[in-house]
Amino acid sequence: MKEKDLRRSLSVLPIGTVMKLTSLTARQIRYYEEQGLVFPERNDGNRRMYSLNDIDVILEIKDYLDEGLNISKIQDIYKKRKESNEQNGNSKELSDQEARKILSDELLNIGGLNSKDAENNSF
DNA sequence: GTTCTCACA
DNA sequence: TGTGAGGA
Structure with missing residues (x-):
């Protein structure tokens, strides 16, 4: 692989x-x-x-x-994703779990930012 | 012919 | 973002 x-x-x-x-x-x-x-x-x-x-x-x-996100928000998503991927150099399985969680958060964020300012960081 | 940077509408 | 100039 x-x-x-x-x-x-x-x-x-x-x-x-x-x-x-x-x-x-x-x-x-x-x-x-x-x-x-x-x-x-x-x-x-x-x-x-x-x-x-x-x-x-x-x-x-x-x-x-x-889906309506702007560049800065996407930058944020990728930044966080990278951090999550690099912070666990000892456990790859944990990284995978984290990756899933991050993706979920992203989706939630996409749905929630329409009404209020989830602009900063809720995660 | 394709891509690059810079700058302006 | 689009587009044009000027160069590689």
Whole structure:
């Protein structure tokens, strides 16, 4: 399973491919990178090379955007997700449980932010 | 032909 | 966000 993760993290896709796969504009894709949502590598001559992992994230971002979240909120979600993934270097199973919880919180948050200001942090 | 950065409508 | 300029 590590093999897949490795390939999945290999950055080999030019922005044009990502555009087609995500149906977003280059502008948006670059913007999300600027916002720290995806981290493409910059191999030959300053060209952004995205990985399947990035595609996944971008697709997810698109999804969140579609559900009414703004960039800053998405940034927050990913920030927290990363923290949860990195804080437990001793237990992978716990990380998985945490990941599930985080996802649940995200969904709850999406539903709850419509009426009031869940803007800050309820979790 | 494709992508990059910067800047402005 | 879109788009155009100017370069690689």
